[in-house]
Amino acid sequence: MKTISIRTSQNVTIDYELPSTFQRIIAWLVDLVLLSATIGILTLLFYWMLAIMGWSSIIETLFMYLVLVPIWFFYSLFCEIMFNGQSVGKRAMGIRVVKLNGDIPSLSDYFMRWAFRMVDIMFSFGSLAVILITGTEKGQRLGDILAGTTVIKVKSTQHVNMKELLNIRSFRNYEPTYERVTVFSEEDMLAIKTILNRSSRFPNQKDTYKLLQKTAVSAAKKMDISVEKFTSPQQTKQFLHTVLQDYIVLTR
Incomplete structure (x- = not known):
């Protein structure tokens, strides 16, 4: 393939x-x-x-x-x-x-x-x-x-759609962390979800962490957030997951 x-x-x-x-x-x-x-x-x-x-x-x-x-x-x-x-x-x-x-x-x-x-x-x-x-x-x-x-x-192994994104988990009583996530578009969120999927599928791939970090830094800058917190893959992934969750809660 x-x-x-x-x-x-x-x-x-x-x-x-x-x-x-x-x-x-x-x-x-x-x-x-x-x-x-x-x-x-x-x-x-x-x-x-x-x-x-x-x-x-x-x-x-x-x-x-x-x-x-x-x-x-x-x-x-x-x-x-x-x-x-x-x-x-x-x-x-x-x-x-x-x-x-x-x-x-x-x-x-x-x-x-x-x-x-x-x-x-x-x-x-x-x-x-x-x-x-x-x-x-x-x-x-x-x-x-x-x-x-x-x-x-069109339907690749890395493809996700907004319906899948909205069904990630239940957000009852969830309090958003980053209210400025509304500056992003659905396309931005789908790209972030795709990258998270890729990092889960290929955690040991050479460029996986670089891609995660680059995406997190770009997202943080767009929301005027400090980028110093992204010192490990786990912190970086958690930040991107939070951004996804906040976006869903604030825009659904």
Whole structure:
């Protein structure tokens, strides 16, 4: 199982699983089946109306080049732009396009991925895409390499959502310690929870304590709290747990 570390805009590193080549092929096949079915249905409806209305061959040509061709060629580009890096097939397989630097992919990034589908998939019958995705460390086909993107599993082993966060424990009669935690966003809290999960799963990993300490110091500075208290992993983890609990109590 390949993983990739992506640094978020909050300067926090989160590990994501990379989908297998097989999963990406299945996502592509789901899109292909959906696209073929859509074009087939539209074509049947058009010719049914053509027979009824008696339209000329010019209308048939216009329909092909103004409706069918754009749908076929621009489907993946449109979906990834509109649905945050996912097509129907990618959503079905639980995968998504992301930037390696943690930013949200731009229109030019999606366009670059789409433009090189011709080389990656169509001209090489998918062989180049399979070779690159399988052989590169970050699971990138040519379009991904040029756009600085890759495809990750949306539900990774390090992923948590706000519902899980709110159910950490019962906070009846709990008194918050840090009232300034309201300066954080839900995304900040999810990042902190992810890092705590990672520290629990990999306590002996080389960079685990550094990541915990860096996160704690950043959170403390944002709340104007002294950072001198973070002298051990246990103190650092306890501080971050308290921040999470305070945030839940004060914002739920």
